[in-house]
Amino acid sequence: MATGDRLTELEAALAERDARIAELEELDKHKNDFVATVSHELRTPITAMIGAAKTLLRGGDQMSAEERASFLEMIERQGDRLLRLTRGVLAGAQVESGAALRREKVDLGALARDVADELLSTGRSTHEVEVNAEPEGASAWGDPTALRQIMSNLVENALKYSPEGSKVRVGVLDLSSETLLEVSDEGPGIDAGSVGTIFERFKQMESSRSGGFGLGLYIVKNLVEQHRGTIEVSGEAGAGTTFRVRLPKRAARRER
Amino acid sequence: MGKLKVLVADDEPALRKLLKTNMELEGYETLEASNGAEVLQCVERDNPDIILLDIMMPVMDGWEVMTALAANPEYEQKVILVSAKASDDAQLQGWELGADEYITKPFDLESLLQRVRDVAARTEAESEARRAEAISELQNL
Numbered sequence A: 001m002a003t004g005d006r007l008t009e010l011e012a013a014l015a016e017r018d019a020r021i022a023e024l025e026e027l028d029k030h031k032n033d034f035v036a037t038v039s040h041e042l043r044t045p046i047t048a049m050i051g052a053a054k055t056l057l058r059g060g061d062q063m064s065a066e067e068r069a070s071f072l073e074m075i076e077r078q079g080d081r082l083l084r085l086t087r088g089v090l091a092g093a094q095v096e097s098g099a100a101l102r103r104e105k106v107d108l109g110a111l112a113r114d115v116a117d118e119l120l121s122t123g124r125s126t127h128e129v130e131v132n133a134e135p136e137g138a139s140a141w142g143d144p145t146a147l148r149q150i151m152s153n154l155v156e157n158a159l160k161y162s163p164e165g166s167k168v169r170v171g172v173l174d175l176s177s178e179t180l181l182e183v184s185d186e187g188p189g190i191d192a193g194s195v196g197t198i199f200e201r202f203k204q205m206e207s208s209r210s211g212g213f214g215l216g217l218y219i220v221k222n223l224v225e226q227h228r229g230t231i232e233v234s235g236e237a238g239a240g241t242t243f244r245v246r247l248p249k250r251a252a253r254r255e256r
Numbered sequence B: 001m002g003k004l005k006v007l008v009a010d011d012e013p014a015l016r017k018l019l020k021t022n023m024e025l026e027g028y029e030t031l032e033a034s035n036g037a038e039v040l041q042c043v044e045r046d047n048p049d050i051i052l053l054d055i056m057m058p059v060m061d062g063w064e065v066m067t068a069l070a071a072n073p074e075y076e077q078k079v080i081l082v083s084a085k086a087s088d089d090a091q092l093q094g095w096e097l098g099a100d101e102y103i104t105k106p107f108d109l110e111s112l113l114q115r116v117r118d119v120a121a122r123t124e125a126e127s128e129a130r131r132a133e134a135i136s137e138l139q140n141l
Helices: A002-062 A065-097 A108-120 A144-160 A216-226 A250-255 B013-025 B036-046 B062-071 B088-096 B109-140
Strands: A104-107 A128-134 A139-142 A167-174 A178-185 A230-234 A241-248 B005-009 B029-033 B050-053 B078-083 B101-104
Touching: A002 A065, A002 B013, A002 B109, A065 A144, A065 A216, A065 B013, A104 A108, A104 A144, A108 A128, A108 A144, A108 A167, A139 A144, A139 A178, A139 A241, A144 A167, A144 A178, A144 A216, A144 A241, A216 A230, A216 A241, B005 B013, B005 B036, B013 B029, B013 B109, B029 B036, B036 B050, B036 B062, B050 B062, B050 B109, B062 B078, B078 B088, B078 B109, B088 B101, B101 B109
Parallel strands: A128 A167, B005 B029, B005 B050, B050 B078, B078 B101
Antiparallel strands: A104 A139, A167 A178, A178 A241, A230 A241
16 A cells, blocks of 8 residues: 555656656746847847948048948947847846846836936937826836836837837826836837737837847736736737736735 | 949848948949848849848848849849858758858958958959850851
8 A cells, every 4th residue: 555655656756857847948948049039139230340340440541531430330329239139138038037026116107208218318219209197106016127128128119110200109007906008109000910929039020120139029028927917019000009018016016 | 344243132221331331342333222122123223243142131031032033044143141040051041042152140241251252253254254255256257
C-alpha cells in the first residue's frame, strides 16, 4: 500500500517538474525572441550613425557646409532614436523579466502633458496635443516608469501616424472601478487587416514606416497587461485611430 | 564611357541619403527609390547599371523586385542586396534570384564601397567586351 502511494507521489512530483521545465523553456524562448527583435531594431540607427560619421571623414572636404550639417544632424537624430529605443528596450526587458511593478498613484493628465512636452520639444513636429482629464488630477495606480512608457509610446505613435499640424487628443477618465486612458489621432486610421496584429512585435502599417521600431505597441500591451488592464484599438481606414487603455483600480492594488 | 548609374533603394531615408552621398563621392550618377514599385519604375525609365536593393520595403519588397527583374531579359542591372536579413536562407535566396552581391546590415561602409567598386568594375568590363564584340562583328561584315 505504502509503495503505491509513494509511486503516485513521485509521479506527481515528476509531472510538476516537467511542467516547470516547459514553463522555463517557454520563458527562455521569449527572452531570446526579444533579444533578436531588439538587436534587429538597433541596426538601422547604428548603421546610419557610424556611416554618417565615416561619410563626413572621407568626403567632408568635398561637401557644402549645409551638406556637412545634414550629416551631423543625421548623427544627432539617429542618436536620439537610439536613446528612445534603449529606453523602450529597458522597459521591455522589465516586461519580459516580469520584474515586480511598483504601485503608486500617478496623475495621468499631468503625465500626458509632461510626455507631450518632451515629444514636441524637438521642434520638428507641428502637432498639437490636447489633454483632458476628468476630473482634473484623475490618477491610476501603477508603476510610474511603466505608465510613462505606456503614455509615451501611445502619444509618440499617434504623432507618427498622423499628419503634421493635426491634433492628438489624450483623455483621462476616472471611473468607479477603473481609470480610462484614451489617445486619439487624426491619422489614416487602421486598415482592417492590421487590427489583429498591431500589438505584435515588428508589425507596422505599411503606409508609414518612418522611424518606427515595431516594438512600441507590443511593450504598451505587455505593460498594460502587467497592470491587469486591457487595451483596445478602434478606427477605420481614413477616420483616425483611438487607443483605449483601462487600468483597474482595486485589482492593481491587491497585486502587491 | 559615361558615369555608371547607381540606384539606391531603401525605405529608410537616413540610409538612402547615406548611400546616395557615398555613391556620389565614388563618382557615380545616383537615383533613389523608397519602395520596390519605384525601383521597377526607375529601371524602366532610367536604366541604372547597379541597384543597391533593400529587401524589407513597403509596397513591393526586394524579393518581388528580383523576381520581376529576372522575368525580363531586357533588364541587365547588377543587383547588390543590402539587408538586415542575415540568415543563410535569405542569402541563398538572394543568390538564387540572381543577386550579384549580398551585404548584411549593419554594414561597414568601407567594405560596402569595395564591393560596389568590384561590381562596377565587372559592369564596365562586360560593357567593354560587348562593345569590342560589336565592333568586330561590324568589321567582319
